[in-house]
Structures are given as structure tokens and as C-alpha cells.
Amino acid sequence: MTYLIRPLPLAAFKPLFQMSDDALIALGARRMTAQTTHSCPCRVSLMDADPGDLLLLANVRHLDAPSSPYRAEGPVLVRETAVQASPTPGELPDQLTRRLLSVRNYNANWMMTDADVVEGVDLAAWLRAGFARPQTSVIHIHTARRGCYLAAAVRA
Template structure:
């Protein structure tokens, strides 16, 4: 599977964004590098639309990104990134017309099972030929997390 942090172009308008210092560990998931910001780093809170086509499901929403840039890069190895593995995730599968095929919330376990349930659900969804791609959102706040492709 391919995890794409920001599938659509990221447009930063500082006049419509908020700079947030990170004061607690695990409180700021950056969507560029798919890692959590460390205490003392700064994140920019801004609105982002992850869709690459027209759909009634298009939903711009808040995301965090390191500011001014990430000091680490995300490298996809096909496994669920740690950032998504430890959080409850809303899994939204779409067809090639950007219409939702299925939506479900997955809560992965801690320890050695982190990400197992999410990985299993993604594999199950991609067995359905109608599913073209999946958007993951953080279940609590509903913010876009990452796009997943076969």
C-alpha cells in the first residue's frame, strides 16, 4: 500500500493560519512527514482539502504541518505509519468517481499490535474492485490524516 501525506497541493496562507507551539508529546500530528511534533516545535494549523476531484464528500478541514518546514521526511514502506497506528482512525473508501464506498472507525491496539487492525481493514477494502483509494481521518477531531492507495 502507498501512503500519501498530502495528495492535493498544500496552499499556505499565513493570514488564515494559526501558529501553534507544541507543549505536549503526541499532540501535533504533522501531515507532511507523518510524525508527531516534538515539544518545543511549532506547527501551523490551516485548512486543507485532500480531494483530487469533484465530489459531494469534498471537505476542507484543519490539519497541522511543521512550520516552517519538516526536519524529517516521510518514506513509505507500505506499512501503516506510526502516527495512524496509535490513534482511532475513520477509514473512508472512495471509488474512481470520488463517491464513498464504505466508512468505518478502526481503533488499533497498543504494543506489538499497533496498526494491525487498520492494516487488516485496508487490505480488506482494497480487495473490493470498486475501491480506488482511501482517506484516513483522525476519528476524534475528524481531521484528514493521509491518503492510501493500492
């Protein structure tokens, strides 16, 4: 059983990069600059920003099922120069393999069926095992320490 990693869509963020800092603040977003290597994972390109890269920090609802008690939103980073990632089935972006992760399995009704904390190097095995269970529809991947949403995985 294999999986496909789904990044957030670039189109949702492009207009934000044209806004003034005051307009971004009114939306609860901020412009920022990456300071250190591997500190700012872009949710669109699925690549870590390099020091000096410009980013947006914005709040995104990543689980928007109205009937689910697990509806969730939180902060995400997007590089100003982001290009939409399109991973192939079974491909894990390097960004995911270098972090401690929180993984959350959901069924078709957006009810959580399993969750764990895994090292990024073990993510592929976790995803394969998760999708081997018929009830798993999607797996959300978050940073374990700060809890920020990184990407979703679906059955491929």
C-alpha cells in the same frame, strides 16, 4: 493486496512558514507550538510533533473532486522542520497506529463506498480488506475524534 500511504506535499506548506503571523491569519492559518506528546500529527512527515516543535495549522482541501458531493477540506498540522515522508508499500507510520481513526473508502468517481471507525493497530487489516474490493480506489484516513484528515492510502 497491499497499500501505500500518501502524505500531503511539503512544497505546499514551505512558503507559509516564511509569512508573518498577520499574513497567516489572513489566510485562515496559525503558527503554534506543540504542547504535549502525540498531540500534533504532521501530515507531511507523518510523525507526531514533539513538545516545543513549531507548527502551522492550516486549512487544506484534501478531496477536491468537483463532481463529488464528498468534496472536503479541514485543518491540518505541519511541523516547521518537516521532511517529506515517503513510506514504502505496506508501511504504516507510527502516527497512524496509535490513534482511533475514521476510514473512508472512495471509488474512482469519488463516491464513498464504505466507512468505519478503527483502532490504529487494526488499520493495516482494514486497508488490505478495503483494497481487496475492486471498487476501492483510495482510502482517506482521519482522526476519529476531531475528524481531521491525516493521510490517504492507495493501492500499491
